Amino acid sequence: MERMQFKTDIRANVAKVYQTMLEKEGYKQWTSVFNPTSEYEGSWNKGEKIYFVGTSNEGKKEGMVGLIKEHIPKEYVSIEYIAMMDDGKEVNKGPRAHDWIGGYENYTFSGNNRQSTVTVDVDVNEKMIDWFQINYPKALEKLKEICESNR
Template sequence: MERVQFKTSINAGVKKVYDTMLGQDTFKQWTAAFNPTSDFEGSWKKGSKIAFTGISKTGKREGMLGVIEENIPEQFVSIKYSGLIDGDREITEGPDVADWAGSHENYTFEENNGLTELTVDIDINDEMREYFKSTYPKALALLKNLCEA
């Protein structure tokens, strides 16, 4: 497991960036870079269970399960991953989740004179390294465009 960092500067206030990143409708728009049907179920509230979902190329519901370990509005969000979604099943044990269960994805928001610096730190296993390194910058570019529109 490797921690990888992505950063972007967004010409918008931190409240707008935070709200756009986590809002139900706008979340779907910027995470479309990962899957055109991206969505989430649950809450961004600290301690809440959250599921990041989408439809696979074969038409099956899939995704990742997590818990919001921390959410300090407009400052920091930490997601701890705990399992997978496979159709209607939640998988939290076994070889499919062993490689990355307990990994984190953290968002840090810092505003300076109306410009927001967004930093994403994510734990990535070897299998997903290249995918995230090529796709996350595309997702952040979509987020930037949404926030600056």
Template sequence: MKKMYYQITIDSPIAHVFKTMLAKETYKQWTAAFNPTSDFEGSWEKGSKIYFTGVNKEGEKEGMIAEIAEHIPNKYVSIRHYGILDKGKEVTAGPAVEAWAGSLENYTFNDLNGQTLLMIDVDTNEEYIDYFDEAWPQALKKLKDICEAN
């Protein structure tokens, strides 16, 4: 497992960036860089189960199952992934999840005199490094555009 790092400075206050990043409609907009049908089901509250979903080429729902390991409003969110959705069914054990179960995705928000420095660190497998290096910067640019437009 390799830890990847991404960051962006957004010309908007932390509270606005935090809310925009996690709100249902705007979440779907900025995460479209990963999957055009990207969505989530569940809560961002600490200890909550959350599904990160999308629709595959066959029209079936798939995605990741995770727990919100930490949620400190306007400061930090940590997501611990532990399973997948395969054709709408939960899979939490076996070869499909063993390679990355327990991986973390962390969001840290820092104030830069009214601007927000958003830092992401995410655990990934070698096979996703190129994909993340392409998708994360696109997603963060979209989030920046949404935040700065509103």
């Protein structure tokens, strides 16, 4: 896996950006860049599982299963990937699961009452680097648009 970093500055306070990024409706909007049916199930609470899911082209429920390793509200969220979702079932064996299990995705929030910076550090398997380089900046741009249009 390779650690990649993506960052964006947003003209909105940290609380607004944090809430928009993690609450269900905002999450669906900014992650629609990855999959138009993207959503999450579960909790952002430390120690709990969270399921990042969407519907595949074949109509199957697929995605990633994470464990919230750390959550400091409005500052930092750390997710460790522990399994994949395949047709609605958790899978933690096989080559596809092996490519992601043990990887992390971390969100860091900083700023003040007028300007925020979101930094995402994510572990990516080598086959997906180009896809992430194209799509993660688009997703963060969408987050920026949502936050700045709802000020």
